[in-house]
Amino acid sequence: MTGATTSGELRPHNLARLLRAAHDGAGRATRSELTRGLGLSRGAAAVLVADLAEARLAEERPAPQRARGRPTAILGPHPEGPxxxxxxxxxxxxxxxxxxxxxxxxxxxxxxxxxxxxxxxxxxxxxxxxxxxxxxxxxxxxxxxxxxxxxxxxxxxxxxxxxxxxxxxxxxxxxxxxxxxxxxxxxxxGLAEARRGALRGVAVGLHFHVDFDLGGTLLVDGSPLRGARGTTGEVGHMPLGGSDLPCDCGAIGCWALQVGANALLRAMGIPVEPARGRAEALRILDGAAAGDPRCAAALDEVARAFGAGTAALVNALDPQRVTLSGLGVRLHEEAADTFQAAYETGLMAFRRDEPPPVLPAALGGDxxxxxxxxxxxxxxxxxxxxxxxxxxx
Amino acid sequence: MTGATTSGELRPHNLARLLRAAHDGAGRATRSELTRGLGLSRGAAAVLVADLAEARLAEERPAPQRARGRPTAILGPHPEGPxxxxxxxxxxxxxxxxxxxxxxxxxxxxxxxxxxxxxxxxxxxxxxxxxxxxxxxxxxxxxxxxxxxxxxxxxxxxxxxxxxxxxxxxxxxxxxxxxxxxxxxxxxxGLAEARRGALRGVAVGLHFHVDFDLGGTLLVDGSPLRGARGTTGEVGHMPLGGSDLPCDCGAIGCWALQVGANALLRAMGIPVEPARGRAEALRILDGAAAGDPRCAAALDEVARAFGAGTAALVNALDPQRVTLSGLGVRLHEEAADTFQAAYETGLMAFRRDEPPPVLPAALGGDxxxxxxxxxxxxxxxxxxxxxxxxxxx
DNA sequence: CCTAATTTGCTCTCGCCGAGAACATAATTG
DNA sequence: CAATTATGTTCTCGGCGAGAGCAAATTAGG
CATH class of the missing domain: 3.30.420.40 (ATPase, nucleotide binding domain)
Structure with a gap:
């Protein structure tokens, strides 16, 4: 959205801003909040809302009353809307x-x-x-x-x-x-987290999703950083952990190999098969939680690589917050000390005063x-x- | 620049767009080119140019004639301008x-x-x-x-x-x-390169400046990626090279340690002193060019780390082009094969068909x-x- | 050297847009 | 029940760029 250039572009531009804001407000934003938030006059807002309703793009419904004054309405989805x-x-x-x-x-x-x-x-x-x-x-x-x-x-x-x-x-x-x-x-x-989760309103956020291995993105102003060819956030394919395992991607020593279900299996000496082993990995985590020393050692190894790589990326990209989804949540929680120690050791000194917090994602499986x-x-x-x-x- | 919202904001917004475009055009853009490029009508452009001249923000001077038709003017700096x-x-x-x-x-x-x-x-x-x-x-x-x-x-x-x-x-x-x-x-x-050099017009570019060590930035749409705390592009402080040297920054194994004047000295076994050794490094490069095998080995070691780290960052960030300034130009040129081999080996397989080109920066010491x-x-x-x-x- | 063609700049009218004011509306408060 | 408060509605007004028509300044071609 580069912004309007002519008076004729103003209306569609503001219409899009209003509907976008209503969408971002998760169907809870009231007309008066939106009007204020977008810096519109009440007159302009009235016209825009009427336009949205006529085009079946949005619909107003009564809002729960809060303060005194004339009640406002919630601008939400239209039953025949997009x-x-x-x-x-x-x-x-x-x-x-x-x-x-x-x-x-x-x-x-x-x-x-x-x-x-x-x-x-x-x-x-x-x-x-x-x-x-x-x-x-x-x-x-x-x-x-x-x-x-x-x-x-x-x-x-x-x-x-x-x-x-x-x-x-x-x-x-x-x-x-x-x-x-x-x-x-x-x-x-990560995009979902940036729009409706724990990275909401965060200018620069880093999100890791851990499953068989690790994927991640940098979220800048609510959108994933898009590369030249549209390949976003393959941050797992940097050799951050000093490993020399060959990766499926064709490079060597990728960090993604050291964090995830497959990494847990590898740390236990269990052979890794394609697209299997998620259940096995959960069993290792459960074992570690129950006190099995071999499982705990495997978890520790993975958590250390996870923390160290996170620190490296925080050094390079300077996010305000880091969020985790998938297996990452358990890896981080159940080996918190190991992760934190590796994380802080890997940070540049000046970042250690206020390291960006590492948090579980707010959205679930959706x-x-x-x-x-x-x-x-x-x-x-x-x-x-x-x-x-x-x-x- | 979020764009205009009201009809009153339209004028200042277009004024800024026009002056910005004239600035980006390096004082060579003509009024008619700017008008077309910004999608303005000729009438609107006339008013804006008059405003710029009156405010002593810019001034028109005659342009060298190219084609037939009424001649246009170059919109350049005002002698009392900003x-x-x-x-x-x-x-x-x-x-x-x-x-x-x-x-x-x-x-x-x-x-x-x-x-x-x-x-x-x-x-x-x-x-x-x-x-x-x-x-x-x-x-x-x-x-x-x-x-x-x-x-x-x-x-x-x-x-x-x-x-x-x-x-x-x-x-x-x-x-x-x-x-x-x-x-x-x-x-x-990197910013200069993105605006007036080899990264001009490139949506996603990566720039490395090599001096005593290495610094770099990702340029997105002509601006360096700004982190949450404004710390841009400390990409050198990731452990991309598997080294375990402690870095001045407080982390360990930073890639920046392996690329630059200090890295050349270290590879030759010469002790590194703060802010010295630039001349010594140049001597090593000259030695390598002259065929000295020890110098060549040191250069090779550094070029290999340079190429491998570049590949890692290309994997993660997917730039369209990579530019080098400072010592980086000579490191890349004078060990081209070593660099290229390490670069391609480190890339994810699907990127090897069309690896982003690595080029010297177009701007010199300025x-x-x-x-x-x-x-x-x-x-x-x-x-x-x-x-x-x-x-x- | 002159005329046609071409491109750009200038000026004026027109339609559109949002600001802002005045008023209407609908809730809370005591 | 009246004062208070916040919001929605309507209307006027000033500002803006589009676009048309015209003027200007050059080149191309004979």
Whole structure:
């Protein structure tokens, strides 16, 4: 959003700002709060709200009264308003949900998939997406898809755990003219955290999602840092831990190898198989909690690598806060001292006075879906997006 | 610049856009190019140019004729227009220059300083800044200062090579009400490169400045990535090279230790002293070029660490292009094969098809001063900055 | 050297937009 | 029940850029 240049662009621009603010307010923001927050006059707000209602983009409903004075209304989703289709594709299953303005999710379908070949796995998902698009009609303004691997140019994905290479996921999944957006699952979980979780309002935040291995993103002003080719936040693929293991990604000694379920197995001397071992890893964590010294040693080793790498990234990127999701929460909590010691040792001296706090993510398992829906809405909640919607009604 | 919200904000907003575009055009952009580029109507442009001229912010001068049609004019600096004071403070000397709209530099003073204690070194500089501010009068809209160390909260600096800790540089240097902005020298060199050098027009660029050690920044849309505390781009302080040397910064194994003049000395077994050894390092490079095997081995060791670390950061940050300044240019050129091999080995497989090019910076020794002036102008070339200037005349 | 073509600058009118004021409305408070 | 308070509604007003029509200043071509 570069901002309006002509008086004619002012209205669509402010319309988008208002609807975006209502969306960010999670369907709880009142008209008077929004008006004040955006620096609008009450007159301008009245016109904009009327426009939104007429275009079926939003609707006002009564707000619980707080103080004295004439009551205001909550600006929330319209029953026939825009929807984002959010898709979370994991190694073994996928979920499809819808989100309305304000971010409320409704899960619509959830199914396992074979994983390979990618055409089959994605083909089934594409058919399901198509079905939901048909059912929902023109209300769907975009499809956001979370994928567990790096994405190039917004189209192509590699998923090492499934041996997917150069899979043109966007082309396979694209149903009709509905725009489709792909995002890395860890980046989208971070995005969700930045918009509706523990990184809300944080100018620079770092999020790590730990599952089989580790993914992460830097969130700048509420959006993941986008690289030149759209590959966000592969911070796990730096050799931060001095290991010399070869990584599926093709590089050597990647930090991602040292943090996650697979790293726990490796530390216990258990062979690592693709896309297995999540249950085994949980058992190791439980063992450590129960006092098993071998499990505790493995947890310690992983937590140390986790803390040290976090410190390195904090040194380089200077975030205000670090959040964790997936296995990361337990790794951090159940080896808190080890993590903290490695974290503080790795920090530059001047950062040790006030190290950025490391916190569990506020959103639960829905984070990835929330992020996927935000990705789709981001393209819609713009002057252009809303103008197109208005023109189509 | 969030963009205009009201019709009254439109004019200052477009005024700032126009002057910013003229500045970015390095005093070579013509009115018709600017008008087209900004999507303004010719009528609007006429009014804006008249406003700029009346406020003594810019001035039109005849442009060399190119095609047929009525000739247009170049929108360049006004002889009584705004100036930025650019200061480059190095370990042993400082330079003061002015920059006008368009970015043209005029060096005004250059002096050695004792280095310690910081109050004395900065005190002399502060007096000089004060003198120049008095001479130049109200034309100076901001002071940009480049410093060879990390900066916190825009005020405080640590310079490990000089043993400066927690030095409130902004407070010591602040003369009168003229705003002062501090920036890390490597970050400012990168900023200059992004605005007027080899990273111009690049959405995501990575810049490394190599001197005694290595500093770097990520340039996103022409600005250095700013962390939460304003500490930009300490990418050198990640343990990317598997070393276990303690770093002045307080962490261990920092990549910065493995790349730079000091790293060359260390690789030759020569003891490293603070802020010395630049000449010695150049001698090692010359020796390597002349065929001395010990020098060549040292260069190779450093180039390998340089290439490997660059690959790690490219993996994580996905830049479109990487630029080098300072010693980095020679390290890269004179051990090109070693660097390239380490670089490509460290990349994730999918990046090896089209690795981001690594290029020498286009700006010479002025880069830091240019960056400092851009820093000062960035705060001025805004609707608020220009409105204040207009109000003061 | 002259004319047509071309591009840009200037000026004026017009429609659009948000500010702001005045008023209406709907709640709380005591 | 009346005073108070905060918000929504409506209307006027000033400011802004678009766009059209015209003027100006150059080149291309004969």
């Amino acid at each position: 929807l984002a289709l959010a898709v979370d594709l994991r190694e073994d299953a996928w979920t499809i949900a819808t989100a309305e303005i304000g971010g409320d999710l409704t899960v619509r379908e959830e199914r396992p998939h074979p994983g390979n070949p990618p055409e089959i796995a994605l083909g089934g998902l594409a058919a399901a997406i198509d079905r939901h698009l048909t059912e929902l009609g023109s209300r769907v303004v975009g499809v956001g898809v979370a994928l567990p691997g790096p994405i190039r140019d917004g189209r192509v994905v590699d998923i090492p755990h499934l041996s997917w290479r150069d899979v043109p996921a966007a082309d396979i999944l694209r149903a009709d003219a509905t725009p489709i957006f792909l995002g890395n699952d860890a980046a989208l979980a 984070a990835t879906l929330v992020g996927a829906s935000e990705l789709a809405f981001d393209a819609f909640l713009t002057p252009e997006g809303l103008t197109a919607w208005q023109a189509a009604r | 100036l930025a004071l650019a200061v480059d403070l190095r370990e042993d000397a400082w330079t003061i220059a002015t920059a006008e709209i368009g970015g043209d530099l005029t060096v005004r003073e250059e002096r050695p300083h004792p280095g310690n204690p910081p109050e004395i070194a900065l005190g002399g500089l502060a007096a000089a800044i004060d003198r120049h501010l008095t001479e130049l009068g109200s034309r100076v809209v901001g002071v940009g200062v480049a410093l060879p160390g990390p900066i916190r909260d825009g005020r405080v600096v640590d310079i490990p090579h000089l043993s400066w800790r927690d030095v409130p540089a902004a407070d010591i240097l602040r003369a009168d009400a003229t705003p002062i902005f501090l920036g890390n020298d490597a970050a400012l060199a 880069a830091t001063l240019v960056g400092a002036s851009e820093l000062a102008f960035d705060a001025f070339l805004t609707p608020e900055g220009l409105t204040a200037w207009q109000a003061a005349r």
